[in-house]
Amino acid sequence: xxxxxxxxxxxxxxxxxxxxxxxxxxxxxxxxxxxxxxxxxxxxxxxxxxxxxxxxxxxxxxxxxxxxxxxxxxxxxxxxxxxxxxxxxxxxxxxxxxxxxxxxxxxxxxxxxxxxxxxxxxxxxxxxxxxxxxxxxxxxxx
Numbered sequence: 001x002x003x004x005x006x007x008x009x010x011x012x013x014x015x016x017x018x019x020x021x022x023x024x025x026x027x028x029x030x031x032x033x034x035x036x037x038x039x040x041x042x043x044x045x046x047x048x049x050x051x052x053x054x055x056x057x058x059x060x061x062x063x064x065x066x067x068x069x070x071x072x073x074x075x076x077x078x079x080x081x082x083x084x085x086x087x088x089x090x091x092x093x094x095x096x097x098x099x100x101x102x103x104x105x106x107x108x109x110x111x112x113x114x115x116x117x118x119x120x121x122x123x124x125x126x127x128x129x130x131x132x133x134x135x136x137x138x139x140x141x142x
Contacts, residue, residue, distance in 0.1 A: 003113040004116050007120055009056070011123055012052040012053060012065065013064070014102055016049055019042065019046050021074060022041050022045060028086055034088040037138075044130055048127050078094075089141060096134075099134045099138070100131075102127070102131040106127055109124060110128065
């Protein structure tokens with residue numbers, strides 16, 4: 001597998017995790033302002049996810065999504081972590097931790113695949129900026 005495909009699949013999986021997680025949290029969150037913020041995040045993750053899929057398909061590759069096990073594990077983790085605390089503050093903290101992991105992995109992948117095609121690098125940089133922005137915006141809900 002070449003670097004372009006590996007980087008695109010990273011973007012695809014990262015954004016897929018964002019879509020899945022945010023969708024679940026929208027159903028758990030109780031504060032309407034926070035839910036609106038989550039919906040905005042969901043929309044951007046979804047746009048990045050679609051763009052990664054289109055680039056993969058355009059280059060003749062199939063997308064490799066998150067495994068069923070990872071989806072179930074994430075679903076259960078979110079349910080356990082929000083069982084006793086559904087506050088915007090707690091959910092924001094969870095999302096900030098996730099976005100920080102995304103930032104670290106994005107920076108590593110940008111360095112690892114610095115020779116990838118410009119269009120793919122741009123999408124990776126868009127995801128990185130989005131994750132960084134998420135952290136800043138979520139701080140107001142802590």
